[in-house]
Amino acid sequence: MATFLGINLFGLFGQLLVGLINGSFYALLSLGLAIIFGLLKIINFAQGAMYMLGAFFAWMALQYMGINYWAALIFVPLAVGAIGILMERFLLRPIANEDHLYSLLLTFGLALILQGAFTHMFGSSGMSYAIPEELKGGNRLPFMYLPNYRAWIIIASLAVCVATWYMIEKTKLGAYLRAGTENPQLMQAFGINVPLIVTLTFGFGVGLAGFAGVMAAPVYSVSPDMGSNMLIVVFAIVVIGGMGSIGGAILTGLGMGVVEGLTKYFYPEASTTVIFAVMVIVLLTKPAGLFGKEA
């Protein structure tokens, strides 16, 4: 086997690829958070719970209604997004003018309630959701066995991430969106329905978490605590990338997946800590984050 400085290169390539796969999950989740924070200035701690809802909705759709994975990939994000819309309209809007801490506490409480309710209803052991027939199996690359579903995760996540980035940064709709949150009075004077834009943006950001949940269902245990495990890491990624930077969230998500993957190879015990260590270094040297604009 090829080695370099005593390191098994094939093993290393495998770890890099696996890191990239995880990174695309992180990218998807941090993207939703970054949109909600960057455009709406809401710190959504319920994003992890929405990811969990996405996975559970996919499971329920299959279990109770016979809706398969592919259909769930479309319907579930819409359903989760709709819940987000209701949440924004009836819970977050009344406190929209208060300090950011209020939305943080509210969404955090909501996340705990959802997690508790699902533990009560479905137990803590989790549900199993099979990989769809079309994506079963895998390919033997020179350095590792790549399951088809993992390849699909990279492709689908990146496609969604790039499309979202393009929509917000490069299209007219995105321009309205950014302008509407930057200067609501002015935009309203132009006849743009800003509250509607805010609601839809929140729904979209939350829908992304639902999408990630469906993607995760076949590979991870569908359990009530799956969101809370993920959320803190994803928040750290958003902070590293720069609060509110859309492109930054995507790139940092991928990058941190790779960093974590390498840590798992060289020193697994530190793998849950490494992202926070990076966060501390970034905050010390570049407080606005790697891609954030200095205030």
Next chain:
Amino acid sequence: MKSLKKSLLSAAVASVFAVSGAQAAGISDDKVKIGVLADMGGVYADVCGPGCVTAVKMAVEDFGGTVLGKPIEIVSADDQNKPDIGSAKVREWVESQGVDAVTGLVASSVTGAVTKVLTDNKKIALISTSASHAFTTKACSPYNAHWTYNVVSLANGTVKPMVKDGKKKWFFITADYAFGHALEKVASGVINKNGGEVVGAVRAPLGTTDFSSYILQAQSSGADVVALANAGSDFINSLKTAAEFGLTEMMDVAGLLVFTPNAQALDPAIAGGMKLTTGFYWDLDDQTREWSARFKERHGSIPAMGQAGAYSMTMHYLNSIKEAGTDDADAVMKVMKKNKPNDFFARNAYLRNDGRMVHDMYQVRIKKANERKNADDIYVVEKVIPGDEAFQPMMAQCDFK
């Protein structure tokens, strides 16, 4: 004739009252109070949690609700898998609420803290679900009774036969905390002793979601068997990933601690065929089926081994109070060790002087989808492991007579 019968009956009734009246002096605070401490809403909620409370309630009801004429009360609390929360609660129970014994007891870290409090207060710990064998070895106490299973029985039940079958090289994916380390250490001991070899190990932090990196390392290790020294969702996630990356086709995967709810949560296509060791399986015979059906009716799912253990140990505890004529911990413990527990759970069982409940363990195989008659039909019992082969020998300093 009729009047003779009547007077005999009343004499009998009177004597029962007389006896219980005399013995009731031995019951502290005029009641027997059992605390159930468990993880009520976290990762281990399904393996003990509210189900353990149900099981203890069933035992008290089946016992008749009173012992020596005094009522039996149950209190329960959530330890959130945190030793500080668990030990504070238990301290409050024994110091100001008159709790006589604490059962449930899931996460080994919590049990370690709680048993200290109980021993200091001379109250009995009835450990149903913890895995560590410390409570009957290096942290043994005359007030500990460890039921159900421990890491030694898992290693002896699952690892030993595989090494003897020629699976010599082992790789561990271990949960990076006390329980995982203990399991890895005990299992490695068994492997080395039987002529096997541990070729590598990774320590994955508790609550790891993605195990693909570790699975790749396992794949390139050249091992015959990959042992999963973890539990709960860590176990599920690691096994799912192993199957996805084709590991299960390349080498054997051994789950070292698998509870029924975890096995049920896994797709039979992934878990089918895996061998593991358990202290109880609901579908063993008529006795286990009868009790499990009653449990399922109340709880909604088949019992995990710790839940069945919680019933069995509560029953043995209450029977022992009745025979001892007191709820004094030393006297009750003496009777618990003298009399052999024998019920749907405890087979060929006895409570050893060190507090280890030695009983038959079961080597089972997870059924494939086509073998299952329904969602509860998950194991085939392949072999009964006699208690003396399953558990560790007693240490001299733990021989509490």
